[in-house]
Amino acid sequence: MGRGTVALLALATTLLTPGAALAAGVEIDVLSNRADLLSGGDALVAIAVPEGRRVQDLRVTLGSTDVTKQFAVRADGRFGALLTGIPDGPVRLAARLPDRTGASIRLVGHPNGGPVFAGPQVQPWACQSGARDAQCNQPASYQLLYRGDRGFRPYDPASPPRDLRSTTTDGGRTVPFVVRVETGYQDRDQYRIATLHDPAREWDPWAPQPQWNRKLVITHGGSCGVDRAVGSAPDVLNEELLGKGFMVMSTALNNLGHNCNPALIAESEIMARERIVEQYGEVRRTIGTGSSGGAIAQLMIAHAYPGFYDGITTGATFADLLTTGRHAVHGHLFKELFRGISDGPGGLYTPLDQAEVSGSPLATLDDQLFDLAFWSNITGESGCGGMDPALKWSPSNPGGVRCGVLDHNIAVFGKGESGYAGVPLDNVGIEYGRKALLAGRLTPAKFVDVNARIGGLDKTTFGAAPGRTSADPQALRNAYRSGYMAIGNTLGQTPHIEYRGSNEVTAHVTYPSLALNARLDRFEGTHASHVLWQGPVPLIGNITFPNRSVLEIDRWIARIQDDRSGRTQAEKVRANRPADLTDRCELATGLEQQGTDCPLLTRFYDSPTNVAGEGPRNDVLKCQLKPLRREDYPGVTFTDAQWATLQATFPTGVCDWSKPGVEETPTVPWLTYEDGPGGRELGPVPAAVPFAGVRALRVGSTVRRLGRPGVRSVRIVLEKARGSVAARRVAVRVLDARGRLVASSRPRTLRGPRTGVQLRRLRRVAPGSTLSVTVRSVDAAGAPVDAGTVRVRLAR
Numbered sequence: 071m072g073r074g075t076v077a078l079l080a081l082a083t084t085l086l087t088p089g090a091a092l093a094a095g096v097e098i099d100v101l102s103n104r105a106d107l108l109s110g111g112d113a114l115v116a117i118a119v120p121e122g123r124r125v126q127d128l129r130v131t132l133g134s135t136d137v138t139k140q141f142a143v144r145a146d147g148r149f150g151a152l153l154t155g156i157p158d159g160p161v162r163l164a165a166r167l168p169d170r171t172g173a174s175i176r177l178v179g180h181p182n183g184g185p186v187f188a189g190p191q192v193q194p195w196a197c198q199s200g201a202r203d204a205q206c207n208q209p210a211s212y213q214l215l216y217r218g219d220r221g222f223r224p225y226d227p228a229s230p231p232r233d234l235r236s237t238t239t240d241g242g243r244t245v246p247f248v249v250r251v252e253t254g255y256q257d258r259d260q261y262r263i264a265t266l267h268d269p270a271r272e273w274d275p276w277a278p279q280p281q282w283n284r285k286l287v288i289t290h291g292g293s294c295g296v297d298r299a300v301g302s303a304p305d306v307l308n309e310e311l312l313g314k315g316f317m318v319m320s321t322a323l324n325n326l327g328h329n330c331n332p333a334l335i336a337e338s339e340i341m342a343r344e345r346i347v348e349q350y351g352e353v354r355r356t357i358g359t360g361s362s363g364g365a366i367a368q369l370m371i372a373h374a375y376p377g378f379y380d381g382i383t384t385g386a387t388f389a390d391l392l393t394t395g396r397h398a399v400h401g402h403l404f405k406e407l408f409r410g411i412s413d414g415p416g417g418l419y420t421p422l423d424q425a426e427v428s429g430s431p432l433a434t435l436d437d438q439l440f441d442l443a444f445w446s447n448i449t450g451e452s453g454c455g456g457m458d459p460a461l462k463w464s465p466s467n468p469g470g471v472r473c474g475v476l477d478h479n480i481a482v483f484g485k486g487e488s489g490y491a492g493v494p495l496d497n498v499g500i501e502y503g504r505k506a507l508l509a510g511r512l513t514p515a516k517f518v519d520v521n522a523r524i525g526g527l528d529k530t531t532f533g534a535a536p537g538r539t540s541a542d543p544q545a546l547r548n549a550y551r552s553g554y555m556a557i558g559n560t561l562g563q564t565p566h567i568e569y570r571g572s573n574e575v576t577a578h579v580t581y582p583s584l585a586l587n588a589r590l591d592r593f594e595g596t597h598a599s600h601v602l603w604q605g606p607v608p609l610i611g612n613i614t615f616p617n618r619s620v621l622e623i624d625r626w627i628a629r630i631q632d633d634r635s636g637r638t639q640a641e642k643v644r645a646n647r648p649a650d651l652t653d654r655c656e657l658a659t660g661l662e663q664q665g666t667d668c669p670l671l672t673r674f675y676d677s678p679t680n681v682a683g684e685g686p687r688n689d690v691l692k693c694q695l696k697p698l699r700r701e702d703y704p705g706v707t708f709t710d711a712q713w714a715t716l717q718a719t720f721p722t723g724v725c726d727w728s729k730p731g732v733e734e735t736p737t738v739p740w741l742t743y744e745d746g747p748g749g750r751e752l753g754p755v756p757a758a759v760p761f762a763g764v765r766a767l768r769v770g771s772t773v774r775r776l777g778r779p780g781v782r783s784v785r786i787v788l789e790k791a792r793g794s795v796a797a798r799r800v801a802v803r804v805l806d807a808r809g810r811l812v813a814s815s816r817p818r819t820l821r822g823p824r825t826g827v828q829l830r831r832l833r834r835v836a837p838g839s840t841l842s843v844t845v846r847s848v849d850a851a852g853a854p855v856d857a858g859t860v861r862v863r864l865a866r
Contacts, residue, residue: 095120096128096165096173098758101150102347105175105756108156109256109341110182114275114348116150117141117165125149127168132177133161144276152275152348166761175758183207184257187752188337189481189743194471195258196299196456206300210254214269215307217247222307227269239266239315245281249312254345255300257323257334261342264306265317265350278351283315286346286353287620288339288379290360290367291325292386294394295447296478298471299456301328310617317353319346326363328455330447330475332370332391332554333482333743339371340378355627359620361385361610362578365568366394369586372564373737374553376639380627381565383619386609389582389589390556392549393677393688395475396495397579398444399527400678401437403497404428406534407524415515426506427520429676430579439577449532450474465531474532476545482552483545484747488530492545492747494555496692496732497526498538499725505681507706518712522719541692546733548748549691552741557689558589559736562599562640565626565647569603569615572672578609580674581688588686598644604668605656612656622651683727690731695723783830784813786843802827805842812841 102114119125130138132155140151153163156179166172180186183205197206216225218233225231225248237247250267253260266281273279291304301322308318323329323338347353358368358379365384370391372379388394408424425433446452453473454462463470476483476491486492502520506512512520526539549555568583583602590597603619605611612618629646637645655668677688684690698720700713708716741749786802800820804812813829835841 095171095760096167096758098163098165098173098175100175100177100756101352103340103344104752106178106752107180107186107340107344108177109180109184109186109344111156111179112152112154112348113156113177113344114150114352115141115153115163116148118149119167123167128165128172129167130163130165132156132163145274146276148276150276171761173758173760176756181205182256184337184341185744186257186337186341187742187744188331188334189747191258192298192478194298194457194461197258198255198260198300201255201300206255206258208255210252213251213253214267215249215251217249217309217313222249222309225269237266237313239281239283239313241283241315243281243315247313249307251306252349253303256341256345257321257338259300259322259329259338260303261319261321261338261345262303262306263317263319263342263346263350264308264312266312266315273350275348275351281315282317282350284351284354285315285624286317286319286343286356287311288324288343288356288358289318289320290335290358290364291320291327292360292362292364293327294330294363294366294391294444294475295327295455296330296450296453296473296475297328297455298473301325308617311620314621316620317346317350319343324364324367326367329478330363330391331479331482332367332374333479333552333741335367336371336375336378340375343378355380355624355631357620357623357627358382359384359616361616362388366391369556369561369566370553372566373556373558373561374739374741376560376563376739379564380631381567381623383567383569383616383623385569385611385616386578387568387570387582387586388578389585389688390554392494392555392691393582393585395444395448396679396691397677398440398448399495399497400428401440402445403524403526404433404678405437405441407520408434415519417513417515419516423512423516423520426512427503427681428678429581429681431675436577436579443577447475450477453478479554480747481743482554482747482749483542483548486529486542486545490530492542492548493529493539494541494545494549494691495527496539496541496546497524498540499693499695499720499723500538500679500682501720501724502678502682504683505676508703510705514706514708514712518708518715518719522715541732543733544747546692547735550731550733550735551738551748553737555689555691556589556737557592557687557734558586559593560739561586562590562594562643565599565601565623565630565643567601567603567619567623567651569605569611569619570672571605571607571609571611579677580672581677581680581686584674584686585688589689592687594640594644596644598647599640601647601651602653603656604654604672622648626651683725685727690725690727690734692732693725693727694729694732696726697723783828784835784841786827786829786845787824800845802829803844804829805844806835807840807842809842 164174214225215222252263304320306318321338365387368382450473480491587597740752
């Protein structure tokens with residue numbers, strides 16, 4: 071006899087109930103943050119049901135836990151909860167109606183102490199004295215202040231002071247000028263939140279106190295430093311903005327002088343805003359403000375995490391972290407070079423020669439200031455504040471803690487050939503002073519001598535090295551991916567008001583303003599998303615500019631948010647800029663001119679690489695090379711000895727600035743570094759998905775008649791129900807009566823109305839057995855969305 075096949079059972083039992091279309095089905099909205107970046111074990115969540123259905127009939131589960139009782143109809147009419155109990159890691163939140171229609175969303179929780187996406191946290195790290203654990207967690211504290219005749223003073227609601235002033239918000243509401251300052255700890259560091267406050271009312275995220283205009287201003291600290299201990303969050307008592315109803319927030323980690331790690335700054339701010347939404351209510355607009363290092367932080371976040379800020383305002387602006395670092399390196403090299411030579415083959419060197427090579431007439435002072443302000447942070451000599459100095463790295467302590475800026479960002483850059491953080495800086499092929507040479511302002515002899523002597527840096531010690539510095543390829547690639555070199559591909563999505571004054575004697579160069587315009591021009595064809603104000607006050611132009619820029623960009627953002635057209639975000643930014651919001655030169659209050667040409671206020675000088683031939687974008691970290699050729703120096707005559715020196719100085723060629731930088735790539739938005747340097751894309755904001763709408767139409771089996779009797783395979787025909795989505799991935803598991811796995815399938819996509827799943831290699835199944843067949847709908851990552859089970863008895 072041969073082998074026979076018997077169709078044993080037919081059924082029409084629903085395994086996964088059909089979900090309605092997205093527009094008409096159950097909807098789940100995670101309000102406090104992206105669903106995959108939650109922290110602290112909670113999230114503000116709202117659930118809506120189709121018209122004609124009751125939210126009270128919903129059953130809500132978090133993983134296998136029923137959390138329905140946490141949800142209720144709130145003050146604003148929504149069915150929601152400050153959902154607690156979210157574990158670290160992925161978990162699915164599901165909402166079902168009695169007929170099992172519903173939806174689910176994948177949440178990913180992270181610890182309140184971090185990390186979330188900025189990668190492994192640096193160690194060692196010293197917590198504050200009141201910390202409850204090694205992650206520096208501590209309950210939030212609150213302080214009430216009032217604005218009186220002597221500024222902000224402590225406020226006692228039981229004994230209101232006589233000099234308590236009132237304030238009128240931008241919404242026209244007049245209230246006592248009482249402010250609450252919340253101080254807490256997230257991501258192993260401090261945050262502060264200040265807002266107008268009514269002590270007679272509790273804060274409810276579903277019904278925020280009405281004097282808050284639902285707008286958030288995030289302040290930032292300047293400089294660029296590396297600490298290894300909890301710091302203090304920057305000041306949040308901005309009287310003008312608080313009085314108009316804005317909430318003001320800062321984190322210690324967004325003070326670049328404390329934490330020169332833009333990815334970690336972004337993480338801390340995203341966590342802190344989540345806290346605000348969960349405790350105070352949803353934020354309508356998020357606006358950044360800050361100067362110098364605070365400008366670097368805002369521009370990097372706007373570029374690498376577009377959409378977090380609705381608008382940014384910056385003063386004393388540097389375009390990004392790495393062009394700033396490169397300028398500091400050049401300043402150090404020039405300082406050391408010109409300090410070490412009083413004369414050379416070309417004759418006596420003067421400060422004018424240093425100016426011609428550097429690009430600024432004040433280069434001698436500027437290079438000294440840059441060196442004083444930043445060099446020790448690059449080398450790590452002044453880094454790791456709050457840590458025992460005996461733990462620091464040195465040539466005699468090679469296993470010590472590296473305290474420089476690059477090692478502070480090793481989670482982004484990765485390791486280089488030295489074994490320490492990769493170095494994304496490079497000066498191979500750079501012809502220092504080239505433009506000055508061609509213009510006749512630098513002699514051929516001095517040009518040759520400067521380039522032959524300048525050398526580079528040792529990538530381990532950051533001491534002087536005789537040869538040029540070559541960047542580590544991985545670090546270079548990751549610098550572009552991360553937005554640490556912000557080339558501009560996403561920058562046009564965020565409106566930006568910049569303000570600056572005459573900065574030449576404050577180590578704040580001016581060329582970054584023009585570099586930002588050029589980068590925007592490259593990708594958008596215009597720089598209309600960037601407005602530049604200039605004034606006579608050093609660094610910031612005018613003492614009113616910081617707050618005025620916030621108020622003006624708030625007006626700009628309102629128009630963007632009201633734009634319901636099909637334009638891209640960058641197009642909306644440009645189209646909705648108010649007509650009266652333009653570049654301007656403000657000589658004094660009421661005396662101004664339009665445009666960026668303000669020679670009485672600010673002069674825009676070149677960078678060292680501009681003088682070497684780079685274009686205005688200043689975005690090439692490592693140049694591509696071309697052969698050294700005499701014909702590329704029209705009007706310049708080199709002696710044979712000078713040419714031989716140039717050939718020895720540039721053995722692989724000189725920079726070809728007409729080509730993109732080596733390893734240049736557009737910034738990749740929304741990277742997480744939890745899997746390692748270079749980052750992984752988080753992808754689109756997670757959204758809820760309706761249940762699969764799949765059922766088992768028929769279950770049958772093939773029986774082996776000869777040899778060892780038993781069921782050889784089971785075939786299940788799956789049918790998508792009407793109303794389910796176009797394509798759904800499902801996996802099938804079959805258990806026997808004792809709960810042992812008999813067979814399973816890998817996830818597969820159901821594209822047509824019916825799909826057959828054949829399960830072979832069954833274990834220990836006899837004809838007549840009772841099986842439990844489970845169909846799981848899974849998402850793109852293979853995580854379960856929903857499941858249904860039916861028990862069937864196979865015929866004999």
